[in-house]
Amino acid sequence: MPLDQTLRDRLADIVGAAACISDAAAMAPYLHEERGLYHGKAALVLRPGSTAEVAKIVQLCAAARIPIVPQGGNTGLCGGAAVHEDASEVILNLGRMNKVRAIDPLNFTITVDAGCILSDVQDAADERGCLFPLSLAAEGSCQIGGNLATNAGGINVLRYGNARDLVLGLEVVLPDGRIWNGLRALGKDNTGYALRHLFVGAEGTLGIITAAVLKLFPRPTETATALCALDKLEDAGKLLNRARALSGDAVTAFELIPRIGLEMCVKHIAGASDPFGAPHPWYVLTEFSTSRPDVPVRASFEALLERSFEEGLIADAVVAESGEQEKSLWKLRESLPEAQKYEGGSIKHDVSVPVSRVADFITQGTAAIAQHFPGARPVPFGHLGDGNIHFNISQPVGADKAAYLAKWEEMNRVVHDIVARMDGSFSAEHGIGMLKVNEMKHYKDPVELDLMRKLKRAIDPANLMNPGKVVD
Numbered sequence: 131m132p133l134d135q136t137l138r139d140r141l142a143d144i145v146g147a148a149a150c151i152s153d154a155a156a157m158a159p160y161l162h163e164e165r166g167l168y169h170g171k172a173a174l175v176l177r178p179g180s181t182a183e184v185a186k187i188v189q190l191c192a193a194a195r196i197p198i199v200p201q202g203g204n205t206g207l208c209g210g211a212a213v214h215e216d217a218s219e220v221i222l223n224l225g226r227m228n229k230v231r232a233i234d235p236l237n238f239t240i241t242v243d244a245g246c247i248l249s250d251v252q253d254a255a256d257e258r259g260c261l262f263p264l265s266l267a268a269e270g271s272c273q274i275g276g277n278l279a280t281n282a283g284g285i286n287v288l289r290y291g292n293a294r295d296l297v298l299g300l301e302v303v304l305p306d307g308r309i310w311n312g313l314r315a316l317g318k319d320n321t322g323y324a325l326r327h328l329f330v331g332a333e334g335t336l337g338i339i340t341a342a343v344l345k346l347f348p349r350p351t352e353t354a355t356a357l358c359a360l361d362k363l364e365d366a367g368k369l370l371n372r373a374r375a376l377s378g379d380a381v382t383a384f385e386l387i388p389r390i391g392l393e394m395c396v397k398h399i400a401g402a403s404d405p406f407g408a409p410h411p412w413y414v415l416t417e418f419s420t421s422r423p424d425v426p427v428r429a430s431f432e433a434l435l436e437r438s439f440e441e442g443l444i445a446d447a448v449v450a451e452s453g454e455q456e457k458s459l460w461k462l463r464e465s466l467p468e469a470q471k472y473e474g475g476s477i478k479h480d481v482s483v484p485v486s487r488v489a490d491f492i493t494q495g496t497a498a499i500a501q502h503f504p505g506a507r508p509v510p511f512g513h514l515g516d517g518n519i520h521f522n523i524s525q526p527v528g529a530d531k532a533a534y535l536a537k538w539e540e541m542n543r544v545v546h547d548i549v550a551r552m553d554g555s556f557s558a559e560h561g562i563g564m565l566k567v568n569e570m571k572h573y574k575d576p577v578e579l580d581l582m583r584k585l586k587r588a589i590d591p592a593n594l595m596n597p598g599k600v601v602d
C-alpha cells in the first residue's frame with residue numbers, strides 16, 4: 131500500500147516532526163550505501179526516540195502493510211540497510227536511541243540502547259574499568275544494534291568471539307509491533323530455545339533490536355603489538371599456533387597483510403610507511419594482551435618472536451615501542467580497504483575456511499584468478515586467526531572499472547566454489563543483505579534454507595521486515 135498523507139501524519143505524530151524525514155536532501159545520508167552498489171528510494175525516514183515509539187511505528191506500518199528497513203550506522207557492506215528503488219519502504223533509523231541504560235561491573239555486563247555507537251559502548255565500559263572487546267574499523271559510526279543484526283566480527287574474535295558470543299539478552303520489537311523483553315543478564319539460562327540468537331545475524335529480517343545486554347571483560351593491563359614479516363604464507367598458521375600455545379592464549383589479534391596491500395597503503399595513505407628495510411611477501415600484525423599484572427606479556431611476546439626468528443618462521447619483526455607506534459602499525463592494516471579504492475574496482479569476497487586451510491585457500495584462489503581473470507590482482511588480507519580472509523581482487527592496472535566490476539558474479543562463483551570445497555563460508559562476517567541472496571540460494575544447504583524460510587514466515591508472515599534481504 132502507498133504511504134498516504136494520513137499515515138505520514140500519524141507516523142510524524144509518533145516520533146515528532148524533526149525525526150520524520152521526507153525532504154530529499156535530508157534523506158540522502160540514509161540512502162547512501164557504503165559500497166555504492168545500491169541507489170534506492172525510501173518513502174520516509176523515521177528516527178524514533180524510544181522502544182515504545184518503535185513499537186507504535188511497527189504496529190501502524192503492519193496494519194497498513196508498509197515494509198520497514200531497520201537501519202543502524204549504515205556502515206554494512208552487503209546492502210542490508212539499503213532500500214529498494216520503488217520508494218515503498220520506510221527506513222527506521224535507531225540513531226536517536228543511544229543511551230547506556232545500565233552497567234553492572236560486578237556482573238560484567240552493560241545494558242545499552244541499540245542505537246549506541248560501538249566506540250561509545252567501548253568507552254562506557256572502559257570508564258568502569260572493563261573491556262567491551264568488539265572492535266572494527268567502522269566502530270566510530272556503526273551501532274550496537276547493527277553489530278548484533280549482522281553478527282559482526284572484527285579484530286578480537288580470536289580471543290573474545292563475535293557479536294553473537296558477546297550478547298546475553300535482547301529487547302526486540304517484533305514484526306507485529308509487540309515488544310519482546312529478553313533483557314536478561316544471566317550467564318546461565320537454559321529455559322528452552324535461545325531466542326536471542328534468532329535475531330543476531332538476522333539482519334533486521336525478523337524484528338528490530340532496540341536494546342541489548344552485553345558481556346564485559348577485565349580491561350587488559352598490558353598489550354604488545356608487532357608486525358612480523360614472513361617469507362612463506364604457510365608459516366603464518368604455524369606462527370599463530372605457536373603464539374597461542376606459548377602465550378597461554380593471550381593472542382587477541384592475528385591479521386594477515388600481503389605485500390601488494392602494504393604497497394598500496396604506502397602509495398595512497400597519508401603517513402603510512404613500510405617499517406622494514408626490504409620487501410617481504412607476507413606480513414602478520416599480531417597483538418597479545420593480558421589483564422594479569424603478574425604475567426609480563428611483553429617478555430613472552432619478545433621471546434616468541436626471537437625463537438621464531440631463529441627458526442626461520444619469521445624473516446623480520448617490528449615491535450611497537452609506544453602507543454603511537456602501535457597505532458601506525460594498525461593503520462597499515464585498517465587502511466587496506468581504502469588504499470584499494472585508489473587502485474580502481476575491487477571485487478570482494480568475505481570468506482572463511484578452517485584456519486589450517488587458509489594458506490591452501492589463498493594459493494588455490496590466486497591460481498584460479500590468474501587462470502580465469504588474467505591481470506586481476508588478489509589482495510588477500512584480514513582475520514587469519516579466525517580463518518576469515520577478505521579475498522578482494524583489484525582490477526588489472528589500467529582496465530575499465532565498470533567492465534571489470536561486471537565480472538563480480540562470475541568471479542564470486544570461481545572463488546566461492548573453492549571455499550565450498552573446503553567446507554568454508556561465502557560470508558564470514560559481513561552478512562548477506564541484498565548482495566549475497568543469490569549466493570545463499572546457490573551454496574546454502576537446502577534443508578537449512580528451508581528452515582530459515584519457515585522461521586521467517588512464522589515470525590514475519592506478511593514479509594514486512596526488511597524484505598528481500600537474507601532469504602527471498
Ligand SMILES: Cc1cc2nc3c(=O)[nH]c(=O)nc-3n(C[C@H](O)[C@H](O)[C@H](O)COP(=O)(O)OP(=O)(O)OC[C@H]3O[C@@H](n4cnc5c(N)ncnc54)[C@H](O)[C@@H]3O)c2cc1C
Pocket residue numbers: 164199200201202203204205206207209210211224244265266267268271272273274275276277278279280281282283284285333334335337338339340467559560563596599
Ligand atoms: C571501514 C569498515 C570496516 C568494517 N570492518 C568490519 C569488520 O572488521 N567486521 C565486520 O563484521 N564488519 C565490518 N564492517 C561492516 C559493518 O561495519 C558491520 O556490518 C556493522 O556491524 C554494521 O553496523 P551498522 O550499525 O552500520 O548497521 P547497518 O549498516 O545500519 O545495518 C546492517 C544490517 O543490520 C540491520 N540492522 C541495523 N540495526 C538494526 C537493529 N537495531 N535491529 C535490527 N536490524 C538492524 C539492517 O537492516 C541491515 O540489514 C566494516 C565496515 C566498514 C565501512
